[in-house]
Amino acid sequence: MKWKLSVKSGPAVFFILLFFWSSCAEKSVHTASSSGRKLIWSDEFNGNRIDETKWNIVHSKRRTDPSGNDAWWHKDNAYTEKGNLVIRTSKIDGVYAGAAINTKDKFERAFGYFETRVKLQKEQGHWGAVWLFAKSVNNVGNEGRDGTEIDIFESPYVGLGKDSINVALHWDGYGAEHKKANKVIKGMKMNDGDWHTFAVEWAPEIYRFYYDGKLVWETNEGGVCQAPLHIIISDEVGDWGKQVNIFKANLPDYMLVDYIRVYDKK
Numbered sequence: 001m002k003w004k005l006s007v008k009s010g011p012a013v014f015f016i017l018l019f020f021w022s023s024c025a026e027k028s029v030h031t032a033s034s035s036g037r038k039l040i041w042s043d044e045f046n047g048n049r050i051d052e053t054k055w056n057i058v059h060s061k062r063r064t065d066p067s068g069n070d071a072w073w074h075k076d077n078a079y080t081e082k083g084n085l086v087i088r089t090s091k092i093d094g095v096y097a098g099a100a101i102n103t104k105d106k107f108e109r110a111f112g113y114f115e116t117r118v119k120l121q122k123e124q125g126h127w128g129a130v131w132l133f134a135k136s137v138n139n140v141g142n143e144g145r146d147g148t149e150i151d152i153f154e155s156p157y158v159g160l161g162k163d164s165i166n167v168a169l170h171w172d173g174y175g176a177e178h179k180k181a182n183k184v185i186k187g188m189k190m191n192d193g194d195w196h197t198f199a200v201e202w203a204p205e206i207y208r209f210y211y212d213g214k215l216v217w218e219t220n221e222g223g224v225c226q227a228p229l230h231i232i233i234s235d236e237v238g239d240w241g242k243q244v245n246i247f248k249a250n251l252p253d254y255m256l257v258d259y260i261r262v263y264d265k266k
């Protein structure tokens with residue numbers, strides 16, 4: 001079918017076609033780094049529950065609140081609703097709790113382009129994150145090549161009036177030999193309550209981190225991980241260097257995840 005527009009077609013027809021074109025364009029948008037790649041794994045969270053063929057729902061102690069009491073990752077705080085994954089932070093049986101799900105033993109991979117679309121929490125005292133991890137991160141002696149925690153984003157500054165978000169790498173375990181590299185990204189409107197896209201392009205020789213399609217950090221710190229990692233989506237209660245206080249938070253609070261997608265090169 002050929003389309004021919006002229007002045008005689010009238011403004012109504014023009015705007016209808018413009019709307020149609022805009023809608024199609026929006027659905028076909030790729031970031032600069034996902035374009036030209038093949039989608040190899042994803043979850044759009046459209047089901048009425050978390051797909052446990054893809055995810056493990058964590059139920060365990062995690063950190064402590066400012067008074068030193070246990071803070072949890074609680075299984076009841078992770079669920080799906082209206083096409084999104086919901087990670088809730090609340091108080092359950094008198095205990096502060098966030099939630100976490102992971103793909104351990106279900107999807108683990110080295111290298112690729114990992115992308116997620118998230119609406120961040122609103123209150124302080126806890127932080128959402130999407131990150132990559134494996135037990136190999138505890139290996140010491142080969143820098144990060146044999147295992148690195150890759151934090152695609154962490155949101156400890158939301159609720160503090162700071163337009164900042166954290167991206168980080170951790171390797172050589174979490175003890176005396178622990179090493180890390182991180183960057184606090186500013187000026188990305190992370191307090192606006194809107195959806196934001198976070199991604200990492202993990203190649204054998206480089207990491208490239210993207211926020212809302214913008215390259216925000218490029219690094220090979222730690223020598224770049226060569227080992228397979230699994231995905232974790234979480235929100236946890238803690239002190240983040242004594243900067244945040246869950247006692248000041250209006251709970252429950254929520255982080256929403258629209259999707260997470262993993263691409264490989266075509």
